[in-house]
Amino acid sequence: MEVKADDTESLMEEGYTIRQTARLYDITTETLYYYEQIGLVVPRRNPVNGYRLYGPDDFGRLNIIQALRKLDFSLDRIGQYLDNRTFDATLSLIDEEVEHVDSQMRYLASIKRGLLSSLQKYTQAMTSISPARTVIVHRPLRHCALVSDHMIDYDRIPFAFAHYTALHHETLQILNTLTCYQVDASRPVKGWFPPKAILLYCPDPGFSGDYDLPAGTYASCTFVGSFARCRQIHGKMLEDLKTMGYRVDGDPLEFCLIGEYESNDFDEYVSRMEIPVVPNDLESSVRNGS
Numbered sequence: 001m002e003v004k005a006d007d008t009e010s011l012m013e014e015g016y017t018i019r020q021t022a023r024l025y026d027i028t029t030e031t032l033y034y035y036e037q038i039g040l041v042v043p044r045r046n047p048v049n050g051y052r053l054y055g056p057d058d059f060g061r062l063n064i065i066q067a068l069r070k071l072d073f074s075l076d077r078i079g080q081y082l083d084n085r086t087f088d089a090t091l092s093l094i095d096e097e098v099e100h101v102d103s104q105m106r107y108l109a110s111i112k113r114g115l116l117s118s119l120q121k122y123t124q125a126m127t128s129i130s131p132a133r134t135v136i137v138h139r140p141l142r143h144c145a146l147v148s149d150h151m152i153d154y155d156r157i158p159f160a161f162a163h164y165t166a167l168h169h170e171t172l173q174i175l176n177t178l179t180c181y182q183v184d185a186s187r188p189v190k191g192w193f194p195p196k197a198i199l200l201y202c203p204d205p206g207f208s209g210d211y212d213l214p215a216g217t218y219a220s221c222t223f224v225g226s227f228a229r230c231r232q233i234h235g236k237m238l239e240d241l242k243t244m245g246y247r248v249d250g251d252p253l254e255f256c257l258i259g260e261y262e263s264n265d266f267d268e269y270v271s272r273m274e275i276p277v278v279p280n281d282l283e284s285s286v287r288n289g290s
Helices: 005-014 018-025 029-037 056-070 075-083 087-127 154-168 227-244 280-287
Strands: 135-139 142-148 178-183 195-201 211-213 216-224 246-248 253-258 270-279
Touching: 018 029, 018 056, 056 075, 075 087, 087 253, 135 270, 142 154, 154 195, 195 211, 216 227, 227 246, 227 253, 227 270, 270 280
Parallel strands: none
Antiparallel strands: 135 216, 142 195, 142 211, 178 195, 178 253, 216 270, 246 270, 253 270
16 A cells, blocks of 8 residues: 555554554455454444554554464464563563574474485485496395384375374474385285385485385386386396396395386386395305304
């Protein structure tokens, strides 16, 4: 609302209507009605027609409300302050805001670490792309969050994630975690290995989970394309292990490095299969008692 300088005095003397006040503060009349309902700003009434008229005291309170709302104070807290607006109360309010800002800075720093971790994760995924090749790697103990510990269909996996986040009252950190499936390779279903457990793995040292992937030796193979290739990749890895002198020692793990949360194009998916293994000569040593 445009107000000329020479009109201000007369307007303040008469009082602003609720519509004029709402336009001045760029808020809705419903907001002002609510402020009045909860006792934050209660304007006087025109004795002739009963219309609300906002005067200097009301604008003083509205100025404080607008400033504190921008600092993310709740209306309840603002109301407490307006009802007891002393210098000590103002100092206390500032202390609260400093702590709030510090908390937000810590939160934003954690978000930034997660985003940087995501960039690193995706960069590593892209640089690891090569013709599917089986390599032997040694993994440390890896902490994971257990999303589901029983076999479910793949089309129900998004529901499992939603249920997990609701149950644990936390936000699913899609960008800086890896979805991991512990699968049953003994009986594929429609070309897929059914998951025995669904896990979330985050390489961040500060990540604490409720499920551990044991440290040990794994055969690892990174490949591009749909998860439907897992059965083919698994077969190739078993053949490779025969010539590499290793045998399978547990259920395979499927890590989704780039998947449905990053792209709708199956050709852009990047996955890694890991199979726990032990050297063949270890079995001979055990049989011989050495």
